[in-house]
Amino acid sequence: TQLLEQSPQFLSIQEGENLTVYCNSSSVFSSLQWYRQEPGEGPVLLVTVVTGGEVKKLKRLTFQFGDARKDSSLHITAAQPGDTGLYLCADSGNTGKLIFGQGTTLQVKP
Amino acid sequence: SQTIHQWPATLVQPVGSPLSLECTVEGTSNPNLYWYRQAAGRGLQLLFYSVGIGQISSEVPQNLSASRPQDRQFILSSKKLLLSDSGFYLCAWSLGTAGNTIYFGEGSWLTVV
Numbered sequence: 001t002q003l004l005e006q007s008p009q010f011l012s013i014q015e016g017e018n019l020t021v022y023c024n025s026s027s028v029f030s031s032l033q034w035y036r037q038e039p040g041e042g043p044v045l046l047v048t049v050v051t052g053g054e055v056k057k058l059k060r061l062t063f064q065f066g067d068a069r070k071d072s073s074l075h076i077t078a079a080q081p082g083d084t085g086l087y088l089c090a091d092s093g094n095t096g097k098l099i100f101g102q103g104t105t106l107q108v109k110p
Numbered sequence: 111s112q113t114i115h116q117w118p119a120t121l122v123q124p125v126g127s128p129l130s131l132e133c134t135v136e137g138t139s140n141p142n143l144y145w146y147r148q149a150a151g152r153g154l155q156l157l158f159y160s161v162g163i164g165q166i167s168s169e170v171p172q173n174l175s176a177s178r179p180q181d182r183q184f185i186l187s188s189k190k191l192l193l194s195d196s197g198f199y200l201c202a203w204s205l206g207t208a209g210n211t212i213y214f215g216e217g218s219w220l221t222v223v
Binding site: 004006033042043044045086088092097099102 | 144146151152154156202204210211214215216219
């Protein structure tokens with residue numbers, strides 16, 4: 001059974017700071033997805049990465065996929081209070097069943 | 111456009127009572143359907159997965175069951191709730207298999223007392 005580990009579990013920073021959160025898999029990712037979830041709502045897809053070494057940018061968010069396709073990082077530049085939420089990585093596997101990590105809770109203080 | 115709805119949004123149920131959460135998808139055909147459960151502030155645990163009417167895959171042994179009576183309807187049930195069934199339940203849908211986006215419903219908060 002594939003296990004996804006995310007770190008840190010909780011992160012509290014001041015507005016304007018930079019941060020990086022990580023996702024590591026016990027096996028090679030089929031298709032890595034990053035989601036953000038706000039309290040009381042369902043997760044919303046941020047990005048999908050498939051190719052080892054791939055880097056994708058979404059405004060102030062930079063997603064990196066490891067060459068071996070077993071790890072990924074999400075870097076946020078100049079964090080804002082609106083970035084607060086639970087960040088989840090997930091793998092769809094070969095069957096499309098999405099398996100999630102435990103998430104990183106980010107709190108950005110104004 | 112496609113939409114997904116689940117209800118009720120919030121419910122408080124006594125231990126031993128039955129449960130029924132319903133989810134419907136509009137604007138698409140033959141979606142893959144999912145039920146996830148989430149503990150507060152943590153990741154999502156896949157409970158059930160369905161690729162078609164009457165086809166249900168149970169991912170973890172538990173006190174819950176799922177049914178898919180129609181193509182775009184997915185129901186989560188229990189005959190007798192346990193305290194440990196409390197949590198945030200999310201229905202989701204996708205098309206195809208690996209790599210396709212999964213879209214989530216609004217979620218249902220269940221508190222078993």
